[in-house]
Amino acid sequence: MRLYALTCGYIRCRKNVFVPDAPREEIIEGPMPVFVVLHPQGNVLFDTGPHPGVFQDAFARWGGLAKAFEPVGDERSGILSQLEAISLKPEDVRYVVNSHLHFDHAGGNQFFPKSTFLVSKKEMEWAQKPENEGKGYFRADWNHPLAYRKIEGGFDIYGDGSLVIIPLPGHTPGHQGLLVGLPKDGKMILSGDSVPCKENYLDSKIPRNHLDEEQARKTIHHLHDLIEKEKALLIHGHDPDQWGKIKKPPDYYE
Numbered sequence: 001m002r003l004y005a006l007t008c009g010y011i012r013c014r015k016n017v018f019v020p021d022a023p024r025e026e027i028i029e030g031p032m033p034v035f036v037v038l039h040p041q042g043n044v045l046f047d048t049g050p051h052p053g054v055f056q057d058a059f060a061r062w063g064g065l066a067k068a069f070e071p072v073g074d075e076r077s078g079i080l081s082q083l084e085a086i087s088l089k090p091e092d093v094r095y096v097v098n099s100h101l102h103f104d105h106a107g108g109n110q111f112f113p114k115s116t117f118l119v120s121k122k123e124m125e126w127a128q129k130p131e132n133e134g135k136g137y138f139r140a141d142w143n144h145p146l147a148y149r150k151i152e153g154g155f156d157i158y159g160d161g162s163l164v165i166i167p168l169p170g171h172t173p174g175h176q177g178l179l180v181g182l183p184k185d186g187k188m189i190l191s192g193d194s195v196p197c198k199e200n201y202l203d204s205k206i207p208r209n210h211l212d213e214e215q216a217r218k219t220i221h222h223l224h225d226l227i228e229k230e231k232a233l234l235i236h237g238h239d240p241d242q243w244g245k246i247k248k249p250p251d252y253y254e
């Protein structure tokens, strides 16, 4: 097994979107990460980043949201170029796990017509509500004829404990993470936006953009327990400092 950490460009926004007590003027540029796990039974992609078109015209895809969230990248930042950099094509991806269906995590879904998508049932139901369109969700991102398999609760993808989807609700109702067990480097938790920055974990600070604060708090406490039990490394969703320390291709975790 191998795990590659890639990013589909960066997202520039006020830090206080994630860390509530950050100074109002502080701006961060966090990654929009996607992860590829090479597994003998088939490769798994965690998230698909934003639609590559946002790097040309963010307002066309994201409307008013593009004022608060500015994508930073170029034509090489899209998911397909990122995969190409590690010599993979879309058809090499057996499963795609969407942490959730927000604009910076599911924008590349349409490029994987042959993959099976593992999305939580609750998330799909939430994204389908007409009143949520434009509030982090865009049908143009996820509403394609794709093989969506709706998951309830967790799911051990290959039944060997090496890739286990764990529900991490709060940011959105059906948000989920992936516990990856690597033979050499040990366990990692890809936590998506449940814990976007390290401050959210260390001080249990709940980001402003989490829909359900109580649920989000339970999720962070659950992660504290899980990380202690599994001795896992927690990977944040949008933390610039941690991202700087993570191995990038051609380097990988194994």
Ligand SMILES: [Zn+2]
Residues within 6 Å of the ligand: 102, 104, 105, 193, 237, 238
């Ligand atoms: Zn996000």
